[in-house]
Amino acid sequence: MKKINPTIKKFYGYHLSTKSYTGKVALSTLKNASRNKVIEIGGRKYHIKGCAGQGGFAQVYKAFVNSDPNDVVALKIQKPAFPWEFYMYRQLDMRITGRERSSYGLAQRIHLYADCSILICDYLAHGTLQDVINRYAVQGKPMEEVLCIYYTIEMLHMVETLHDVGLIHGDFKPDNLLIRYARDDLTEEGFLDRSGPWCDQGLCLVDWGRGIVLDLFPDDIVFKGDCGTSGFRCIEMQEDKPWKFQVDAYGLCVVVHMMLHNCYMEIAKEESSDGGYMYLPKQRFKRTLNLLVESNSYWNVALWKNFFTKMLNQYPGNDDRRLLQELKKSFQDYISSDPKMIKTLRELLAKQRTSMCCA
Ligand SMILES: Nc1ncnc2c1ncn2[C@@H]1O[C@H](COP(=O)(O)OP(=O)(O)O)[C@@H](O)[C@H]1O
Ligand SMILES: [Mg+2]
Numbered sequence: 001m002k003k004i005n006p007t008i009k010k011f012y013g014y015h016l017s018t019k020s021y022t023g024k025v026a027l028s029t030l031k032n033a034s035r036n037k038v039i040e041i042g043g044r045k046y047h048i049k050g051c052a053g054q055g056g057f058a059q060v061y062k063a064f065v066n067s068d069p070n071d072v073v074a075l076k077i078q079k080p081a082f083p084w085e086f087y088m089y090r091q092l093d094m095r096i097t098g099r100e101r102s103s104y105g106l107a108q109r110i111h112l113y114a115d116c117s118i119l120i121c122d123y124l125a126h127g128t129l130q131d132v133i134n135r136y137a138v139q140g141k142p143m144e145e146v147l148c149i150y151y152t153i154e155m156l157h158m159v160e161t162l163h164d165v166g167l168i169h170g171d172f173k174p175d176n177l178l179i180r181y182a183r184d185d186l187t188e189e190g191f192l193d194r195s196g197p198w199c200d201q202g203l204c205l206v207d208w209g210r211g212i213v214l215d216l217f218p219d220d221i222v223f224k225g226d227c228g229t230s231g232f233r234c235i236e237m238q239e240d241k242p243w244k245f246q247v248d249a250y251g252l253c254v255v256v257h258m259m260l261h262n263c264y265m266e267i268a269k270e271e272s273s274d275g276g277y278m279y280l281p282k283q284r285f286k287r288t289l290n291l292l293v294e295s296n297s298y299w300n301v302a303l304w305k306n307f308f309t310k311m312l313n314q315y316p317g318n319d320d321r322r323l324l325q326e327l328k329k330s331f332q333d334y335i336s337s338d339p340k341m342i343k344t345l346r347e348l349l350a351k352q353r354t355s356m357c358c359a
Contacts, residue, residue, distance in 0.1 A: 003216055004087050011090045013109030013120075015042050020115040027077055027116060030061065039063075039075075041111050041118055046075060052123065055175065056229075057082075057209060062123055072123040073108065081117035086110040088167070088208035089121075095165035099199050102180065103158050105206035124204055126181060127356055129255065130174035135356065137262050145299055146335065146345050147352075148259045152307070153331045154202040155255060157194070159248050160324040162205075168244070170210035172251025173232055174258060178204040181353050186346040188339070192332055201349065222317070223247075231264040235279055235312065238267070245320045253311050257281055260304065267312070279312040303334055 008014060021027055025039045030048065037048045046063040049072075053060045058078040065071040076085075089107035096104060106122040129151065136143045155177075162169060169176075182197035190196035210227065222242035227233060234250030236243035257265035266282040285301045307327055316323065335341045 001084070004084075008083060008087050008090075011086070013107065014086065015109060015111045017111070017113050019113060021113040021118075027118075030059065030077070034061065038067075041120075042109075046073070048075075053128070053175070055207060072125070074121045074123045076119040076121065077116060078119070079116040081112045081115070082209060083110060083112055083117060085207075085209045085211070086117075086119055088211035088213070091167060091211075091213055092208075095167065096161060099194070100161050102200065103154075103161070103202060103204055105178070105204055105208070121206070124178040124180065126179040126353070128175050129177040129179060129203060129259075131356065132179065132352060133174055133258050133262065142262070143259050144344070144348055146341050147348050148256065149303075149331050149335060150345055150349075151203065151259060152256050153328055153335075155252050156324050156328040156331070158203065158205060159252055160321050160328065163245050163248070163324070164321055166214040168212040168214065169205060169208065169248050169251070170212055170227065171207055171229065171232075172205070172248045172255065173229070174255050176205060176207040177255070178206055179356070180204050181349070186349065188342055191342050191345075192336060235267060244317055246315050249311055249315055249320065249324075253281075253308060256304075256307070257283070260299075278309070281308055281312075300334060303330060306330060 009016070023040050025037050027039070030037065030039075034048050035050050039046050039048065045066050047065075047067045049062045049064060051060070052062040052074050058076045061075045061077070063073055063075050065073055086107055089105065092101070092104045105124075108120045108122065110120070111118045133143065155172075159169075159172070180200060180202050182199075182201040184197045186197050186201065190198045194202075212223070214221065222244050224240075224242050226237045227247065232251050232254055234243055234246045235241075236246055254265045257263070261283050263283070267279050268282045270278050270280055272278045285299060285304050307330070310323060310327060314323065335345070
């Protein structure tokens, strides 16, 4: 923190107060069901419209700025104050530009008090990937394979972009992935190069509290230590070994596993034919006839097996972009091999949008 202190103060949207928060409405009285309370922060009024979500660390509220329903924000209130996440957001602003930027959350400002911090971010109204996964679980249905492939491509692309600019998220999981939808109808074209309406469609990674900026460390840095989030501890953490990019790669695998099987990934260490060993998910790749989904009844086992085998066994320490790109391409090639698949995907995304809105 000492290293970043002189820099963070200069970032736009940084507001520091040495006092405790003294608004008329005490922040501690805000509850999950809080609605219509108005809190004042830095001369602006935030009209609380409800709880946007609760993570392990913070309470997040949806609010209108100065009662304007067109100006919706997410207020993340944290005790004690936690400026690091804001620092990460400004790093994203500087390092990721253009259309890639919308895949990561946006922080407008932070108010730091002696007792707490309030981070003000753009609000995304469509819930998280966890909500989508839960909905399938409630319905007792598996998530359609083409949708799993779509979100896998999206996540591989996001992690590749992130690692490419020297950032690690460090807490990659479905409740930190917000859903984005295109404003216009999705077209047949533009899927592969993420252009047109496809550019607004996908996921948005938030919750940067455990983010790592690699250039604050020496080039050959590796990390020790445990994220402590059960289900998301990468193999290196489980075996008390150093890690770096693996933390996000493993998180990505767990998310994919949750989409496919609706449960956390457990790892088996298996002997391989060359006398060494391999890590693979304990849960086998399914190949059962799924009567609910008429087409694509069989999983493309080879595709998923290749993904998990490479992500869990051939993960390089330094430059993982090539692997992420290669795997992304394998999924893209598969989808492009049959024009019907893009059509199904468009229909499924449209269906998901309507069903999640009514949820
Ligand atoms: N910008 C946002 N727009 C809408 N919902 C959000 C936003 N940021 C967070 N949330 C919701 O709040 C939850 C908790 O936020 P998060 O930043 O992940 O906090 P924590 O650090 O406590 O996990 C998320 O899982 C999500 O459901
Ligand atoms: Mg979170």
